[in-house]
Amino acid sequence: MPRRVRHPAISEVLQALLAAPYVSELGQLLEGSPLGRPRKHPAWVPVAYGALGRHFRSYNRLDAELVGGLWTQLRQAVEGAGLPDPGPSPYTYPQHAYWRDLAVKDPERREALLDTFSTLAVAQARRSGLLLPGRKGSLTHPDPSRVIYGDGTVVRPIYRIMPDKDDAADSLAAKGRSGASEGTDTEAVPARERRQDTSAALFQRHDGPIHGNDFVVFFARGDDPGSRIVLGVDRVDAPGREADTAVRLVERIAPLTTGGVQAVVYDGALKGVHIDRVMRRCGLLVVNKVAAAARNDDEVVVKRRPLGTYSHRVGRRSCSHSLHIEDGSVIDMGLADDGTPLRLSTATRKQVKRVQRADGTYRFHLGVTIPCRRSNFTIWLSPHARNDADNLPEHLRLIPPADPDFKRIYGRRNDSESFNSQYKRTLLVDRAASVGWERQLFDVLAFAVLQNSLSAASRHADQPLLRRLETGHSRRSA
Ligand SMILES: [Zn+2]
Numbered sequence: 001m002p003r004r005v006r007h008p009a010i011s012e013v014l015q016a017l018l019a020a021p022y023v024s025e026l027g028q029l030l031e032g033s034p035l036g037r038p039r040k041h042p043a044w045v046p047v048a049y050g051a052l053g054r055h056f057r058s059y060n061r062l063d064a065e066l067v068g069g070l071w072t073q074l075r076q077a078v079e080g081a082g083l084p085d086p087g088p089s090p091y092t093y094p095q096h097a098y099w100r101d102l103a104v105k106d107p108e109r110r111e112a113l114l115d116t117f118s119t120l121a122v123a124q125a126r127r128s129g130l131l132l133p134g135r136k137g138s139l140t141h142p143d144p145s146r147v148i149y150g151d152g153t154v155v156r157p158i159y160r161i162m163p164d165k166d167d168a169a170d171s172l173a174a175k176g177r178s179g180a181s182e183g184t185d186t187e188a189v190p191a192r193e194r195r196q197d198t199s200a201a202l203f204q205r206h207d208g209p210i211h212g213n214d215f216v217v218f219f220a221r222g223d224d225p226g227s228r229i230v231l232g233v234d235r236v237d238a239p240g241r242e243a244d245t246a247v248r249l250v251e252r253i254a255p256l257t258t259g260g261v262q263a264v265v266y267d268g269a270l271k272g273v274h275i276d277r278v279m280r281r282c283g284l285l286v287v288n289k290v291a292a293a294a295r296n297d298d299e300v301v302v303k304r305r306p307l308g309t310y311s312h313r314v315g316r317r318s319c320s321h322s323l324h325i326e327d328g329s330v331i332d333m334g335l336a337d338d339g340t341p342l343r344l345s346t347a348t349r350k351q352v353k354r355v356q357r358a359d360g361t362y363r364f365h366l367g368v369t370i371p372c373r374r375s376n377f378t379i380w381l382s383p384h385a386r387n388d389a390d391n392l393p394e395h396l397r398l399i400p401p402a403d404p405d406f407k408r409i410y411g412r413r414n415d416s417e418s419f420n421s422q423y424k425r426t427l428l429v430d431r432a433a434s435v436g437w438e439r440q441l442f443d444v445l446a447f448a449v450l451q452n453s454l455s456a457a458s459r460h461a462d463q464p465l466l467r468r469l470e471t472g473h474s475r476r477s478a
Contacts (some may be wrong), residue, residue: 002180003038004226008454009170010041010055010065010070010073011073011077012053012454012457013055013450013454014073014074014077015457016444016453016454016456016457017051017052017079017449017450017453018048018077018078018080018081018083019241019351019453019456019457020427020449020452020453020456020457021120021206022047022051022117022120022125022449022452022453023043023044023047023048023051023449023453024083025116025120026044026047026113026116026117026120026449027042027043027044027045027046027047027048028048029043029103029109029112029113029116030042030043030047030099030102030103031043033255038093039093039099040087040095040443041086041087041091042083042084042085042086044083044084045086045091046091046096046099046100046103047213047449048448049062049072049091049096050100050204050227050442050443050445050446050449051446051447051449051450051453052094052450053096053433053443054423054426054433054443054446054447054450055426055444055450057425057426057427057428058428058474059093059096059433060093062093063090063092065091066090066091066092067090067092067388071086071090071091074086074140075088077245077453078287093389099440100439101438101439102317102448103442104277104420104439104442105438109458110438112446113445114232114233115252117232117233117257117445117448117449118231118232118253118256120452121229121230121231121232121258121259121448121452122231122253122256123401124229124383124452124455125220125229125231125257126257126260128222128229128455128459129145129222129281130146130221130222130227130229130260131145131146131148131220131257131260131261132145132146132147132219132260133257133259137262137362138262138352139285139352139353139354139398140349140350140351141263141351141405142262142263142285142287142399142405142409143262143306144223144408144409145220145222146216146260146261146262146263147217147261147262147263147264147265147287147409147412148219148220148231148250148253148254148261148263148264148265148297148358148414149218149219149220149264149265149266149412149413149415150216150218150219150246150249150250150264150265150266151216151217151266151267151413151417151419151420152203152205152214152215152216152236152242152245152246152269153214153215153217153420153423153424154202154203154205154210154211154213154214154215155209155213155214155215155427155431155432155440155444156159156211156212156430156431156432157196157197157199157200157211157212157213157431157432157435158197158431158432158433158434159196159197159435160434164383169308173394186296191280197432197435197436199213199435199436199437199438199440200212200213201213201239202239203236203239203242204239204240206267206268206269212432213235213236213432213437213440214235214236214242214245214443215233215234215235215236215405215440215441215442216233216234216235216236216242216245216246216249217232217419217420217448218230218231218232218233218246218249218253219231219413219415219416219419221412226454226455226458227455227459228415228419228451228455229235229452229455230419230448230451230452231253232249232252232253233249233435233441233444233445233448234248234249234441235440235441241389243269243270243271243274244268244274246266246269246270246274247270247274247277247278250264250278250282250284251281251282254282254283254284255282255402258457260442261282261284262284263284263285263286263287264282264284264285264286264287265286265287265288265409265410265411265412265413266277266286266288266413267288267289267413268288268289268290268291270286270288270392271291272391272392272393272395273385273393273394274286275288275393275394276384276385276393277384279362279363279383279384279393280361280362280363280384281361282362283354283356283362285352285364285395285398285399286397286398287398287399287406287409287410288397288410289328289401289410290302290303290327290328290394290395290397290400290423291303293301295390302326302327303325303326303327303394303395304324304325304326305324305325305391305395306322306323306324307323307324307325307381308323309321309322309323310323310370310379312370312372312375312377314372314374314375317413319372319374319375321370321372322334323347323370323379325389325392325396326343327400327401327402328395328397328401328402329346329347329397329400329402329403330346330368330370330381330396331343331344331345331347332345332346332347332370332371334346340383345370345371346402347367347368347370347371348369348371349366349367349368349398349399349400349403350367350369350378350466351366351367352364352365352366352367352398352399353365353366353367354439356411363382363384364380364383364384364398365380365381365383366380366381366382366383366396366398367379367380367381368381370438376425381396383396383397385396386424419451421449422451424442426447449478
């Protein structure tokens with residue numbers, strides 16, 4: 001009988017948040033603010049408040065819960081957790097708006113928050129048996145527990161571009177004036193700007209253009225439900241730069257694992273130049289699909305380019321093969337009787353090798369076996385670009401889509417889309433909870449804190465706390 005699917009009760013959420021290290025450690029970074037408004041609450045409170053705001057989907061609702069008894073419940077839970085008592089008066093949105101802005105508007109403090117989050121998350125992953133160096137898999141056959149996968153998600157702003165012509169935005173703004181605002185600190189926004197988010201931009205995603213802010217999130221997970229761990233989050237600073245943000249996140253996360261990661265899974269946003277950078281700088285394989293050369297009606301035309309003529313000795317004679325790369329794989333091409341090109345065979349992957357250079361960068365080598373009726377032979381290829389104009393990394397894959405390992409590893413990516421839709425369900429009407437990208441980044445980070453804390457707690461629970469979230473039902477807890 002399948003285990004019952006359920007949503008965590010608020011008492012479990014409080015316990016999970018206080019037991020995991022995120023709330024206390026990220027809170028420490030908010031200590032000692034340079035600006036002197038006297039702090040009524042300990043520094044861990046803004047982090048816990050942000051996470052609870054995502055649990056309740058609205059800061060307005062969270063405030064009502066806190067005043068209505070949740071604050072007392074939180075103080076009781078804190079007693080056993082070794083954190084400073086938050087005192088008798090509830091912390092509510094106006095205080096949060098102040099402390100959150102201090103935390104995220106200063107670039108150094110923001111980077112420290114994101115860095116510390118990733119450090120804690122990698123440690124959690126390793127406690128769960130993920131990203132462990134030396135144990136499982138190889139560069140040739142990476143183990144799914146040593147794969148990190150990521151995705152970008154565009155969150156639409158609260159206000160649309162032309163609010164004057166937009167009923168939905170008008171009604172949202174009207175709600176805000178009547179006190180039902182979803183955590184937008186309208187006081188701090190001049191009236192002229194109140195109804196637009198100037199940090200939003202038009203992002204071209206595979207599913208079309210979306211106006212908003214684009215956030216990139218990376219994960220690792222085991223096979224069990226509720227085992228997903230968010231490893232890092234960041235914001236794309238301009239349209240067209242999602243891949244650069246993704247590479248920067250990989251560069252933040254991978255060194256923390258000291259060799260625990262073998263492969264990175266991402267979608268087609270990572271082009272050859274990014275794939276080459278991840279291989280060279282981080283020493284990691286990238287597993288992703290090859291962008292189609294063209295789409296004609298329903299037919300996808302796969303990318304193909306010549307690789308060169310390769311010869312091997314058969315007895316005293318030389319045998320030549322005209323090799324190409326098609327959809328990431330090395331193929332052997334010949335000519336049919338009528339002169340049209342013909343695929344003779346697809347090479348099989350033999351081994352992926354990696355060497356580290358004196359300057360700390362890496363170089364990969366791919367060994368593939370070419371079938372030949374006289375005698376099979378193996379060639380070694382460099383997957384790196386020889387110069388800026390070389391598009392080899394755009395074409396050649398260390399684990400191409402046709403390889404049996406591809407499906408096993410690339411399949412992880414579906415889970416990142418599941419995280420994105422879960423995050424969007426914590427937002428009312430599928431729009432950002434705050435105005436401005438820094439605050440929205442804090443909202444995403446706070447959701448990651450909530451998710452990771454629940455994931456850590458569910459390792460010890462009979463029923464995984466995150467299971468309901470992962471199966472995509474939308475029933476909510478009281
Ligand atoms: Zn041959």
